[in-house]
Amino acid sequence: ILNVEQSPQSLHVQEGDSTNFTCSFPSSNFYALHWYRWETAKSPEALFVMTLNGDEKKKGRISATLNTKEGYSYLYIKGSQPEDSATYLCAFPGNTGKLIFGQGTTLQVKP
């Protein structure tokens, strides 16, 4: 059974703090690793799809890194803002293409 783990489960930071969280996934048979942001009352939206070991992607103040050999990805948020408050999901596609989701990390940024 493929397992995707995210930590921490929740995080509270002050506005302006930088933060990061982790997604762990099976290191064998790697295809890709997806990150999604899910704001309250909205639909989850894709942040990054990472496919190569050592990949680093960036979108504004958010960036992600990937280590396929050890099976983890980090998501970093630099200078957190209240609008960054959301649940961040990572997902690992198995060999059938179906996504296996982690439990998510819920970030609360206090002004």
Added chain:
Amino acid sequence: DGGITQSPKYLFRKEGQNVTLSCEQNLNHDAMYWYRQDPGQGLRLIYYSQIVNDFQKGDIAEGYSVSREKKESFPLTVTSAQKNPTAFYLCASSIRLGTTDQPQHFGDGTRLSIL
């Protein structure tokens, strides 16, 4: 604007009743999915469809049924056999099943509660 529309946003079910959740997409995607979210758990796959007139059970299909008569539409029926239907339901689509380097697109979800 292309996207996925789920309706209704909130749904209440009486004991013994079947209810159907609607999901429509205009992204011209072949693959569609239904997920269930419960507190403290990741999204779990109920059913998926890779093409019209085809669908497969996901990890928690018991008590649910689907149809895929049109490319745009993938309704989910929660039957009376589903003993714990109270949850948040998300519909998603992707270009094709197995294109792992492409993200899924999601609707806004339907919250189902038992009366």
